[in-house]
Amino acid sequence: MSQSVQGSQLRKIVARAVQQWIWSPSVDVGRRSLHKNVKRPVIVNKRSTDILHDPWFNKGTAYPLAERDRLGLRGLLPPRIMTFDQQYERFMGNFRSLEKHTKDGAEDMTALAKWRILNRLHDRNETLYYRVLISNIEQFAPIIYTPTIGLVCQRYSGLYRRPRGMYFTARDRGEMMSIVYNWPSTQVDMIVVTDGSRILGLGDLGVQGIGIPIGKLDLYVAAAGINPQRVMPVMIDVGTNNQALLDNPQYMGLQHTRIEGDDYISLIDEFMEAVFTRWPNVIVQFEDFQNKWAFKLLQRYRNQYRTFNDDVQGTAGVALGGLLGAVRAMGKPMEDLVKQKIVVVGAGSAGLGVVNMVKSAMQRLLGGHSSETHKKAIDQFWILDKDGLVTKARDNLASDVEQYAREVEESEGSGSLKDGATLLEVVQKVKPDVLLGLSGVGGLFTQQVLEAMKESGCPRPAIFPLSNPTANAECTAKEAFQHAGPNIVFASGSPFRDVDLGGGQTGHSNQGNNMYFFPGIGLGTLMAGAHHISDGMLHAAAEELAAIMTPEQLEEGIIYPAVSRIREITARVAAAIVKEAVKEDIAEGYRDTDIKELRRLVQDDAVLLKYIEDHMWMPDYSPLVYPHV
Numbered sequence: 001m002s003q004s005v006q007g008s009q010l011r012k013i014v015a016r017a018v019q020q021w022i023w024s025p026s027v028d029v030g031r032r033s034l035h036k037n038v039k040r041p042v043i044v045n046k047r048s049t050d051i052l053h054d055p056w057f058n059k060g061t062a063y064p065l066a067e068r069d070r071l072g073l074r075g076l077l078p079p080r081i082m083t084f085d086q087q088y089e090r091f092m093g094n095f096r097s098l099e100k101h102t103k104d105g106a107e108d109m110t111a112l113a114k115w116r117i118l119n120r121l122h123d124r125n126e127t128l129y130y131r132v133l134i135s136n137i138e139q140f141a142p143i144i145y146t147p148t149i150g151l152v153c154q155r156y157s158g159l160y161r162r163p164r165g166m167y168f169t170a171r172d173r174g175e176m177m178s179i180v181y182n183w184p185s186t187q188v189d190m191i192v193v194t195d196g197s198r199i200l201g202l203g204d205l206g207v208q209g210i211g212i213p214i215g216k217l218d219l220y221v222a223a224a225g226i227n228p229q230r231v232m233p234v235m236i237d238v239g240t241n242n243q244a245l246l247d248n249p250q251y252m253g254l255q256h257t258r259i260e261g262d263d264y265i266s267l268i269d270e271f272m273e274a275v276f277t278r279w280p281n282v283i284v285q286f287e288d289f290q291n292k293w294a295f296k297l298l299q300r301y302r303n304q305y306r307t308f309n310d311d312v313q314g315t316a317g318v319a320l321g322g323l324l325g326a327v328r329a330m331g332k333p334m335e336d337l338v339k340q341k342i343v344v345v346g347a348g349s350a351g352l353g354v355v356n357m358v359k360s361a362m363q364r365l366l367g368g369h370s371s372e373t374h375k376k377a378i379d380q381f382w383i384l385d386k387d388g389l390v391t392k393a394r395d396n397l398a399s400d401v402e403q404y405a406r407e408v409e410e411s412e413g414s415g416s417l418k419d420g421a422t423l424l425e426v427v428q429k430v431k432p433d434v435l436l437g438l439s440g441v442g443g444l445f446t447q448q449v450l451e452a453m454k455e456s457g458c459p460r461p462a463i464f465p466l467s468n469p470t471a472n473a474e475c476t477a478k479e480a481f482q483h484a485g486p487n488i489v490f491a492s493g494s495p496f497r498d499v500d501l502g503g504g505q506t507g508h509s510n511q512g513n514n515m516y517f518f519p520g521i522g523l524g525t526l527m528a529g530a531h532h533i534s535d536g537m538l539h540a541a542a543e544e545l546a547a548i549m550t551p552e553q554l555e556e557g558i559i560y561p562a563v564s565r566i567r568e569i570t571a572r573v574a575a576a577i578v579k580e581a582v583k584e585d586i587a588e589g590y591r592d593t594d595i596k597e598l599r600r601l602v603q604d605d606a607v608l609l610k611y612i613e614d615h616m617w618m619p620d621y622s623p624l625v626y627p628h629v
Contacts, residue, residue: 032294041623047072051389051624053128056229057622062087071626084621088131095132111148114484116159118143121220123162126228131619133222134555138563141515142220142495145215147469150200152215155249165233167193168271170259172590176274183232188279190226190522192216193234193271197258199312201440201469204290207253209546212288215308216518218566221435223566224519224574225616226526236271238264244477268297276305281529285310294349299460306525312353314514315438315493317538319354319466320361321545322512323434326462326558334546338362341586343426345474346438346467347385347401354438354466355381359501361539382406386439388420403591431456437465437474445475450483462489466512470494481507489557508557516545516560519570524577527612528598529588537580544576545569573617575608590615 044057051057051071053069061082068074076612082090098117099110118140122129131225133140142148152159165184168176180385196209213233220226225407239258245251259267275282286297286309298309308314323342324334344355362377383390383404390397392405408419417429427435427449435453438443445465455462465474477496478490486501491510499507520541526534548561548569561569579602581587582595600609 004467004627010284011063011391018202024264041625044071044624045627046429047626049076050482052076055122055124055129057624058125060071060087060125061127062621067243067311080339080345082127084131087128087132088135091132091138092525095486095564107111107384111143112145112151112155114140114153115148119161127619130221130228131346133218133433134288134532134567134619136585137222137566139304141219141563144218145515146200147494149211149215150202150469151271153205153211153486154202154210156205156211157248157252160252164214164234167207167210167235168267169237169254170239170263170267171254173270174487176270177277180278182275185229185232187230188232188282189230189526190217190220191232191234191275191282191284192220192374193236194287195236195289196240196253197236197293198287199288201472202601204242204245204258206242206245206251206444208251209247209288216287219515220519220522221617223515223570225567225570225618226522226596227521228619231371234271236268237554238267242456264293265296265300272301272305272307281306281526283525285518288310291349295352297556303532306530306532307482308521309353310514313357313533313538314518315350315466315512316353316357317465317517317521318512318545319436320357320463320539320542321463322491322510322559323358324361324543324546325549325554326434327462328546328551328553329489329557330460330547334543335365336582337378337508338365338377340433341382341430342380342434343382343384343423343424343430343432344438345384345444346434346436347390349381349438350385350466351436351438351511352400354398355383357535357538357542360535360541362605364536364539378404378446382422382427382432384421384428387576388422389417391419393419398522415613427452431460431510432461433573434462435464437467439474440467440471440472441474442467443475445480447479449540453484460487460489461475462491462492464512466491468493469629470496481495489559506556510558510560513563515563515566516569518574519566520573521577523570523616525581526601527574527615528578528581528586529589529590529595530581530586530587531578532586534580534584534586536584537577540576540580541573544573567616569608571612574612575605578602578608578612579599 044051046054061078062084063073063077064081092316099114121132169177189227192213194209194212196206197204197214199205199209210233211333213485217231217233218233221228239254239256241257246255251364275284277345284305284307287309289297294309294312296310301307324337325332327336327340344351359377363373366376368372381404389409390401392407393408394405418424427492453463458493461484463480473492473494477490478499480490481499481501486505486507489510490507493512495511496509498509501507521533538543549559580604581597587595591597601611
């Protein structure tokens, strides 16, 4: 048989195989057993050093001999062929040694040194990088995302080494539809986009905010099994109002203040049209947009595209899951959420996002959305902003806040709460079951406020200081248990250590990490083929998150599962999303799984969960074929 005929046949065989290849089959970390489907080969149109410099396809010393011949790698690598496990152990051994001895000058900079080490691995071998990340998710999640990613964003112009993600700017107006085709992947499942205007609790960091989408998508890969070749971090650079960045000669973004108003909206419109034109089934997650745009963009796009805002809906979903868990920890069914008196400090996008979702969930539990259930749910909230308690005596309240404004006369016989009443006054008067902090003001839950929660009459009050970063938390775990008592249920936005209460008792510090929620939202929406992300899907996800905890864990005050279980958690949350999407008749099916098959899958929870787990990508080297024989 001639060489040309052999090459032609080979290309046909490989092409058929690659058409079937969707994601890498499931592989349990730490062992080599594969899912029943055979690992599909991947066609690569490069050879020699070009492929060694491509982190998507680089295997380092793990290329088998036949592949080295096929790809022109003989002589370019050390002769010994290492296994994937050996590469992993080698990296972790080196990392542990570097972790012990490497510092960036000061003790508090050690985390940045760790980020640099991981980032270098990410730049040269993505498959090994995700193996390392998934196998050590508890250790590395705080390095690749919060809190370390905030420091990375602040210094990104100095840390930049190689391009990652896409940049759409105000200078690209009218060109985005063509620019989007510069991205090398023909299929993208997940986009995380920011405009850099409100990065964590750090404010406007301009183009340097690209670190947030990069870190978030690393968590999508690690937690949700989204194929890393199908994700795209995006920065929309519309300028920055951070004068220090504008004055910095090393700043890599546009050198002008932010565009505003209709010009801004039209730019985001163009971006959305461009990405959904090329990838009609992509999911776009908005991240760290300033408050004045977060709600507006969410409402503008949520029913038109598959999109959600993690700061509004992700934070709210995790908080709702925690509240449902706290209700269970009180020894009550989740349905008793509708009876909880909830004081909320913070009326920004995060605060209102949480309140709106909890209110909507209450209506769902009360039997559906109606004016009657709306009134019953609204009556359970007391909202405070920077001026104190929000009441109907206020003038010029925004419509999204106004619906929660209280009547000035709260009750008979014990005086009334005036407009602008302080947090202490509200807690003493209302005697809430739940105190939520989304103010961004550190230390706002004072000793007096916490002691008042102890006297609220609730046998197990929930105290949730959810503001990030740590310095902005309304109180620490230690302060909460010390002043509000050992029986509280505590959850924070930032990580705190558990508290030793003495006598062998531990006050558990739960972290309401969005990582419990957003990966499952993305994966479930993808697997359902839902044409938008409904409130019902988010409620179902929160209920599933709360249901994961055992009665024994809840008795101890543990309302969120261990991060080490993140893939299991994500799969369960995704399954709840799929079931709800099918129930609401907004699911359209996923690739080769049509809606008829999806309806069959949701009839059996175990079958549905297995289906989702089988479609979660796990890092392992695929056979590589160079077709130009």
